[in-house]
Amino acid sequence: MRIKKFTAENIKEGKSLVIRELGEDAVILSSRTMINPATGSEYIEIVAAIDDINKHSKATKIADTPKQENLPQEKTELLGEAIFLKEISEIKNTLAIINSNLKYKYSGSLSPVFSKLYKRLILNEFPENYALEIVGKVSNININVEYSPAINYAKEIFAEKIKILKPLNVMTEKTVAMFIGNTGCGKTTSLVKIAVIVKLLTNKNILIVSADTYKIGGAEQLQTMSAIVGIPFKAAYSPDELRDIVQKAKTDYDLILIDTIGRNHNSEENISELADYFEMAEPNLTYLVINSTLSNATTRKILDKYSKFRLSGVILSKIDECETIGGIIPVIAEAGLPIAYVTKGQRIPDDIEPADRYKIAELMLNIEE
């Protein structure tokens, strides 16, 4: 779009100037009466534009504007302003469409229902290829589907892809479970929630072990929590000590829950220190706790960095702080990892649930336009 300012003695002369310079398709954005300070005489200032890309734009063209030369000056100004506002609103609409087409790359080439479904998936942070795959699958089920059943089909498709790891209270074998993950992701809180639930629902002998003895107060925090919930506790101050504790405890306890220090997945040193504890503990169950508010890119990287720990499943934490899990579930599913638990607050033990694929699928489409 080219925009140009014109000055003329009157509106008629101004219009002629605009048409001569910008052509019949030009639109007037504003016109106002000005005073020349040197001479004290009045003149008209016109701002006009021509849409180079779409010369057939529906915008009001000069040729369409009512004849203004006979109108009193006040009305001419009001008319100019109204046309200006109309033009601005049309420009805004056009920009919104362009923006939407850029953001939702493929929506323009889809039918209205599938375009809406695709937009909802992108709004829920689905990776684009996965969003398109879902749209394709839903259209294969029923090409003429309405929006609401389309959403239900999508949820069923996700639910089928989500793997679930059964909760600890229904596991019958002796278990050494290790909780690992990034700093502050909810390892210690999740461990205590699970310990309390298993204690309430089964008659298993449970031992809580802290290998988080590097951080000041790490082991003490868990020791206090264990005392409150009445579960025996031990602290391991080195990988060797952890091995000794676990080996001895295996005979007396059905379930040994090991808390570890929070790690930065981008630090090789952090990950390798954790590996020393992991190798000594030899857990037969390893939970990776993932904060559900993370982006899919970060989750992908975390899964990659922790993959050396023979992960059994994921504990998806802090869903109460998260708007959608559409971005991260496909990444977890792609890694082939089951989800064991979902945590939804700080209360022990209330704010944890065994993972349910239908509830997870629901949360994947939480954000609506």
Ligand SMILES: Nc1nc2c(ncn2[C@@H]2O[C@H](COP(=O)(O)OP(=O)(O)OP(=O)(O)O)[C@@H](O)[C@H]2O)c(=O)[nH]1
């Ligand atoms: N809102 C919310 N807060 C949670 C949840 N789970 C844990 N938290 C809180 O998150 C904070 C960190 O939780 P911790 O269990 O200490 O996390 P951690 O992974 O053990 O942390 P580090 O040992 O420091 O790496 C605490 O304030 C918890 O109460 C949850 O599901 N929702």
Ligand SMILES: [Mg+2]
């Ligand atoms: Mg902790």
